[in-house]
Amino acid sequence: GAVVSQHPSWVICKSGTSVKIECRSLDFQATTMFWYRQFPKQSLMLMATSNEGSKATYEQGVEKDKFLINHASLTLSTLTVTSAHPEDSSFYICSARGGLAKNIQYFGAGTRLSVL
């Protein structure tokens, strides 16, 4: 199966700082990448969809100025949580689709963000 790498796996930061999370497709070109948020013992909530070279499409209720998404190449998308606050603490997971199995989303291992 296709491999999606997400980095870092865990980050702790102070309130007010910004955090960048990277999502890379290692062995295929990802035409579309997705960013999800997952609260403890809950399901995944789609935050935004990003296509290479264009602006991300955010789901209703997700602040685009708070969660900056950049999909600069066919193998890399980044999510930056700006001016993070404790309520932004969560598990963030990216997924990517593309290549031969274009209808399947392959997921990264997730990033646990803790904002102090």
Add this chain to the structure above:
Amino acid sequence: SQELEQSPQSLIVQEGKNLTINCTSSKTLYGLYWYKQKYGEGLIFLMMLQKGGEEKSHEKITAKLDEKKQQSSLHITASQPSHAGIYLCGGNGSGNTGKLIFGQGTTLQVKP
């Protein structure tokens, strides 16, 4: 808006037993996906179903999609401790946008 309902929410079975997890959509699905997640980790793709009545199997796991494309089941035969985890169904109900709505997950424990 579309919703996916999974049942049961949690399941504890004895090793060697069979089990079934269900996923029901409020709307007809373009595609239905099954994933497995270990707590605090990413999702592992299991199977994708797109046609009404479709059935797929991989090792001891079989997934089915009903004719109306609103209901899916995941069946595990002769469960093993390695099957333990959270099973999530994800549905694509809006053509080929790729956007998935996920059910709330089913937590499976397999007792040795």
